[in-house]
Every structure is written in C-alpha cells, then in structure tokens.
Amino acid sequence: MGSYCTRCHSTTKSGADRYSAPDDANFDSLDGIRQQAEHIEHTTASGPTGTFDFMPPRLPTIAGQPTLQERERLGQWLACGLK
Numbered sequence: 257m258g259s260y261c262t263r264c265h266s267t268t269k270s271g272a273d274r275y276s277a278p279d280d281a282n283f284d285s286l287d288g289i290r291q292q293a294e295h296i297e298h299t300t301a302s303g304p305t306g307t308f309d310f311m312p313p314r315l316p317t318i319a320g321q322p323t324l325q326e327r328e329r330l331g332q333w334l335a336c337g338l339k
C-alpha cells in the first residue's frame with residue numbers, strides 16, 4: 257500500500273495531490289483498508305475471483321505497477337482479513 261497506493265489514497269493528501277482519488281478511500285491505516293477491502297480486491301488484487309489491474313492508474317507521471325506476485329499476495333492478505 258505504501259509503495260503504490262498512498263501517494264493518492266492517503267488522509268495526508270488533499271486536493272490535486274490526490275489525483276482525484278475518492279475522499280473516502282484512504283489506505284494509510286489498516287482501518288481505511290478494511291473499509292475498502294472488497295473494492296481493493298476488485299481493483300487491484302489477484303485471487304480466486306480474478307486478477308484486477310484497474311489500480312494503480314497508468315499515469316505517465318506516476319511510475320510503478322505492482323507485479324503479479326504482489327497482486328497475489330495482496331489478494332491473500334485481504335482474504336485472510338488483513339493478517
């Protein structure tokens with residue numbers, strides 16, 4: 257999350273710094289992640305329901321996409337209730 261997501265999805269960011277990320281989607285805390293866990297699964301993770309790569313956005317100014325392995329680990333982490 258810290259490597260790929262919180263540059264937009266963070267309570268410490270506002271306005272243009274969020275690149276229009278929704279105000280209620282903040283992943284700088286476990287609580288924030290828990291509230292959005294299902295959305296995260298269906299935008300970013302790889303697991304039983306498929307592989308999703310809608311997030312992070314492919315912006316020329318924002319480098320870096322998680323690897324498939326990282327998406328799989330995210331899927332497992334979400335499936336295990338963030339443990």
Ligand code: HEC
Nearest residue numbers: 260261264275276277278281295296299300311312313318
């Ligand atoms: C460059 C900024 C940026 C980065 C980096 C980014 N996002 Fe997003 N995110 C957005 C924007 C903008 C939207 C709204 C997209 C839309 O509605 O089409 C969004 C929407 C979402 C949503 C849907 C939220 C909702 O309320 O439905 C989720 C979940 C999400 N992002 C997860 C992630 C995850 C997980 C990462 C890291 C792997 C990530 N994002 C990285 C900008 C970003």
